[in-house]
Amino acid sequence: MADTTPIAPAPSTGPLTHFDAAGQAHMVDVAAKAETRRVAVARGRIHMLPATLALIVAGNAKKGDVLGIARIAAIQAAKKTSDLIPLCHPLALTRVAAEFEVDTGACCVHCTVTAETVGRTGVEMEALTAVQVGLLTIYDMCKAADRGMHMEGIGLMSKQGGKSGDWTAP
Numbered sequence: 001m002a003d004t005t006p007i008a009p010a011p012s013t014g015p016l017t018h019f020d021a022a023g024q025a026h027m028v029d030v031a032a033k034a035e036t037r038r039v040a041v042a043r044g045r046i047h048m049l050p051a052t053l054a055l056i057v058a059g060n061a062k063k064g065d066v067l068g069i070a071r072i073a074a075i076q077a078a079k080k081t082s083d084l085i086p087l088c089h090p091l092a093l094t095r096v097a098a099e100f101e102v103d104t105g106a107c108c109v110h111c112t113v114t115a116e117t118v119g120r121t122g123v124e125m126e127a128l129t130a131v132q133v134g135l136l137t138i139y140d141m142c143k144a145a146d147r148g149m150h151m152e153g154i155g156l157m158s159k160q161g162g163k164s165g166d167w168t169a170p
Contacts, residue, residue: 027087030120038161039116042127044154046135047108052146056109056138057102063141067100067109070141074098074134078115078126088125091117096126098134111135112157122162128154 017028056066063069075096082090095116100109113130115123135151142149158168 025087027089028121030089033120033163035119036161037116037118038122038159039114040122040124040127040159041112041114041157042124042131042155043110043112043157044131044135044151045103045106045108045110046138046149046151047106048142048149049146050104050107052142052149053102053104053107053109055142055145057104061141062144066138066141070100070111070134070137071098073137074111074113074130077133078113078123078130081126081129084129085125089121091119091121091123091126093117093123093126096130098130100134109135109138122159124156124159128156 020026055061059065075098077084078093078096082088093115095114097114099112101112102109111131111134113127113134115127115130117123131154132151135154139149139151156167156169158166160166
């Protein structure tokens with residue numbers, strides 16, 4: 001049975017920043033912000049049939065090392081986030097770590113990504129994008145065996161740094 005526990009929304013910290021006074025979308029000006037070390041951790045999971053999970057664990061998927069390729073895809077996705085999300089700043093990432101944990105009891109693979117930079121804006125979008133692309137890569141590599149796989153529980157677990165300070169999911 002899939003875990004359908006909702007992720008609690010973050011408390012509001014103020015007005016939306018990607019809109020100007022006229023309601024037009026714009027990229028936020030971060031020039032006046034201080035450069036600080038910023039870290040974000042995001043997590044999600046993909047559920048599948050037990051036989052599909054067994055293929056991944058045994059390394060017998062037809063397309064190769066599923067989790068190894070998903071790790072590289074997640075790292076690449078973090079690096080390309082500003083190309084995918086229109087108002088996201090391009091960042092000089094100092095570290096991206098993608099970890100996959102097989103959960104045989106729940107028939108799923110958990111993906112946790114940590115993204116880091118020293119800069120004027122956070123890395124939450126990079127961590128979230130990386131998780132989703134890592135999980136999508138697992139889907140792509142295993143879809144011939146299991147088209148019913150589904151992703152869920154994707155969310156920000158924590159962030160550090162910046163003017164708004166540290167935050168951890170409840």
